[in-house]
Amino acid sequence: MTIYLDHNATTPIASGVLDAMLPFLREEFGNPSSSHALGRRAKDAIENARAQVAALIGARSDEIVFTSGGTEASNMAIRGTMLANADKRTLVTSTIEHPATDEPCNWLARRGYTVHRIGARPDGCIELAEGRRLIGTDTGLVTLIHAQNETGVLQPVSDVAAMAHDHGAPLHIDAAQSVGKIAIDVEALGVDLLSIAGHKLYAPKGVGALYVRRGRTLEPVLRGAGQESGRRPGTENVPYIVGLGEACRLAALRLRERGTQTIAALASDLYARLQAEIPGIELVGNGSERLPNTLNVLFPRASGRKVLEACPDVIASTGSACHADHESASAVLRACGIAEDKALGAVRLSLGFHTTADDVKLAATALANAWRRVTA
Ligand SMILES: Cc1ncc(COP(=O)(O)O)c(C=O)c1O
Numbered sequence: 001m002t003i004y005l006d007h008n009a010t011t012p013i014a015s016g017v018l019d020a021m022l023p024f025l026r027e028e029f030g031n032p033s034s035s036h037a038l039g040r041r042a043k044d045a046i047e048n049a050r051a052q053v054a055a056l057i058g059a060r061s062d063e064i065v066f067t068s069g070g071t072e073a074s075n076m077a078i079r080g081t082m083l084a085n086a087d088k089r090t091l092v093t094s095t096i097e098h099p100a101t102d103e104p105c106n107w108l109a110r111r112g113y114t115v116h117r118i119g120a121r122p123d124g125c126i127e128l129a130e131g132r133r134l135i136g137t138d139t140g141l142v143t144l145i146h147a148q149n150e151t152g153v154l155q156p157v158s159d160v161a162a163m164a165h166d167h168g169a170p171l172h173i174d175a176a177q178s179v180g181k182i183a184i185d186v187e188a189l190g191v192d193l194l195s196i197a198g199h200k201l202y203a204p205k206g207v208g209a210l211y212v213r214r215g216r217t218l219e220p221v222l223r224g225a226g227q228e229s230g231r232r233p234g235t236e237n238v239p240y241i242v243g244l245g246e247a248c249r250l251a252a253l254r255l256r257e258r259g260t261q262t263i264a265a266l267a268s269d270l271y272a273r274l275q276a277e278i279p280g281i282e283l284v285g286n287g288s289e290r291l292p293n294t295l296n297v298l299f300p301r302a303s304g305r306k307v308l309e310a311c312p313d314v315i316a317s318t319g320s321a322c323h324a325d326h327e328s329a330s331a332v333l334r335a336c337g338i339a340e341d342k343a344l345g346a347v348r349l350s351l352g353f354h355t356t357a358d359d360v361k362l363a364a365t366a367l368a369n370a371w372r373r374v375t376a
Helices: 015-025 037-057 070-084 099-110 128-134 157-166 238-258 261-277 304-309 331-335 357-375
Strands: 064-067 090-094 114-118 139-145 171-174 193-197 208-212 294-298 346-350
Touching: 015 238, 037 064, 037 193, 037 208, 037 238, 064 070, 070 099, 070 139, 070 171, 070 193, 070 208, 090 099, 099 114, 099 139, 114 128, 128 157, 139 157, 157 171, 261 294, 261 357, 304 346, 304 357
Parallel strands: 090 114, 090 139, 139 171, 171 193
Antiparallel strands: 064 208, 193 208, 294 346
16 A cells, blocks of 8 residues: 655645536537637636635636646746836846746846845745845846745745835745645735646646736737737636636635644654654754645655655655766755755655545654665
8 A cells, every 4th residue: 555645746636626627528618718608608617717716815816817737827927027027137036946937037047137046044944134135126026936845844925025015026926835735815925926736736737827916917928819818828728727726616615624733733743753763854944834734854864765765655755866876965955055965865745635644654654664774
């Protein structure tokens, strides 16, 4: 029996989500731009999904644009904002971003834009004081990860929003990992743009959304017909959009009814069990505000990759990269100032809402045994 602890990589499709999608993969195949009844039903389904996504993050329906996923949403936010405002050619981001943010920033840098990156600390959090220094009147956009995908550490979004707004700059956050896992409200956070990735919250891969605060203009990344209010042309992926909407509705319900305590308690139990068996194990961002489902643990005197290879019962991931002749530690952990040899021991364990107390017990035992075998 394998225990899946890689929910930050992707989640299974929730059965209610699949049920909601199926009619739109079968008989409800209309084009939402068609004016006949079949088309109108497809259009209504998209608008219903838009309201469901908006409700999860405290937005208004007309502030949601559907995309092919988190990567497209962040490209649209970053490139779209910078290309829409020719006067400001500087953007500020951090050293602990996902490639979905890093690469559009690099793309802009190759075209003459200036990109500043705020550094991070060993507790997994960005250096706010550095942010204060780097954000200025020339800043066209600040783009920041909300919950870091490897460490689960939540970044001080509201503080950064205040700094950005003081200088007239909008703030985009990559919330691919946080939406659906914790309560999110765009007004409370003060963000102007926010990326969502469906497959991190029990919707299928290949669908996502961008929240765009009313009044913000974006240069579209794709050019074509006028779908999504001209922001994202192309015939809409109706079944997947319906799936994302339902996933957001279910996430809102789960957060309202169950909160995050159950999953947080399971995650702390998992770490306590690992601590009891593995002297010297460390938790990245211990003490920082983190996602309730994510543990990035540093196995002492062992490569996290080797521990997982020796532990076929647990499915999880490491942030390290394998090269022909050596292994290099996660760039994110290194950017936080964690030493290479320590960072090589990293394993990310990310729980989901199907994870049980038994899964946690079995996973802890299996991982501890694997660590003992690797270090023997
Ligand atoms: C923080 C973060 N941003 C963006 C993405 C990309 O999302 P997608 O796979 O939907 O393009 C991911 C997924 O790995 C992620 O973890």
